[in-house]
Amino acid sequence: MTSAAIAALTAGVAQAGGIDRSGQPIGVLFEEGNYFELGFGQIRPDVGGTYFSTGQPTGNVLGNYSLPSLALKYQFNEQLSGMISYDHAYGADVAYGGSFAAFQPLAGTTAEVKSDNFTALLRYKFNENWSVHGGIRASKAGGDVTIWNMGLTTAVPIYNAHLESAWGAGYVLGGAYERPDIALRAAVTYFSDVDHSMPTTESGPVTGMVPPGNLNQDTEVTTPQAVNIDLQTGIAKDTLAFFQFRWADWSEFRIAPGGAAPWLPQGLVDFEDSYTYTLGVGRRFNENWSGSVFITYEDAGDDRTTALSPYSGYRGIGLGVVYTQDNIKVTAGVRYMDLGNAIASSAGTPVGLFEDNHAVAAQIKVGYRF
Structure with missing residues (x-):
């Protein structure tokens, strides 16, 4: 089992800290030769x-x-390779149902x-052991928020905001040490x-517009810096242990x-830094089939969260399988996550207790080596 296969089995199938979704994996950069991969995941x-x-x-x-x-x-040659990739690095989809008349304040x-x-990344190998990689990343992000009453005694929508999607750019830097033997x-x-810098349209009584109307201005939003650490080593014939960390x-x-x-x-959200750990074992059963089992933990931190992200950390367990035939590789993974309990707040006021929650994630990837 290759390290890239392990990354495919464990990355991108978990709800993570903040509004993290993909975990920004770069495992494809370490595939042998030329390689194309298409993936699809579903989180429930x-x-x-x-x-x-x-x-x-x-x-x-x-x-x-x-x-x-x-x-x-x-x-490109024995020393230089490159990768381009696309994913949904961040996202959120929150909706409080019911009605104020049914005593459901939000x-x-x-x-x-x-x-x-x-x-877009380039990787340069100095020798069999050492390499560096780096490049650029560009993201387009935007969103919508509607807030009702915030726990007040009247059922009125007090705030709406539309943040138009806007582009931003950053960079990626890293290095690796390998011992193939x-x-x-x-x-x-x-x-x-x-x-x-997102062009934003706000409305609602809390914006202070007199007479009521729309407030138009730009909102500066910065998606966070992060560090990924990926470790693996053989522990027996056809067997690997692996560890992943993301801050x-x-x-x-x-x-x-x-x-x-x-x-x-x-602001509308208030998160703590996220620390996510994955530990697992992968094994190659024969020339076609490989599998893995892994556990994941994300530090819960403060159990007080915003109503727009009402859980705190998680514990998870997952299984993965890889089927390889000639130039084709099919990877599938599934994960169950026990989400941490949280006290959700709105406008700084605790509004509810969220407990005994979970999520199930599944992903499939199809790769072609050429």
Whole structure:
């Protein structure tokens, strides 16, 4: 089993810290020769809670979402190779159902964040052991938010914001050490933050517009810097142990349109840094079939979250399988995640307890070597 196969089995199938979705994998860069890969994932969260003020259930507030991806790696010569890739690095889909009349204070509150992420990397091998990689990444991101009453006593939509999608660019730097004789690889990759200036239209009484109307201005949103560490080593014939770590600087992430500032100075979201760990074992059964089992843990941190991200950390277990035939490789993985309990707040006021929640993720990738 190759390290790239392990990455395909474990990456991109988990709800992660902040609004992380893909985990920004670069495993295709370490594939042998020329390689093209197309992937599709589906994540189904079941996240609900109970309102403190009324005792009523929120229902499931997180929507299902898909994770398409593609990547192309080209080997220019023995030392130089390159990769281009596309994925949905970040995203959110939150919707509180029910009605205010049914004593569900946040009914009608929604949030949606969409992104498209493109990465272009080059890798240079100094020798059999050492290599460096780096390049650029460009992302397009935007979203919509509607907030109802924020737990007040009247059922009115007090705030709407449309953040038009905008492009931003950053860079990627990393290096790797390998020992092919024992299937050892240690790789570290740094992803810079990316600034977006999103044209924003806000409306609602809290924006302070007199007479009521739209407030138009740009909102500066910076997606966070992050570090990925990937380790693997052979532990027996046809058997690998692997470890992955990801840190993302979500504590510096803000979505704070100007009209929301007077009543929500911390912005629409308030995250802590995320620390995500994966540990597993992969084994090649024969020339065609390989498999893996792995566990994942994300530090819960503070159990007080915003109503737009009502869980804190998770624990997960996953299985993966790879089928290889000639130049074709098919990879499939599934993961179950036990999401951490959280107290969700709105405008700084706790509104509900979210507990006993989970998510199920599945992914398939088809690769072709040419």
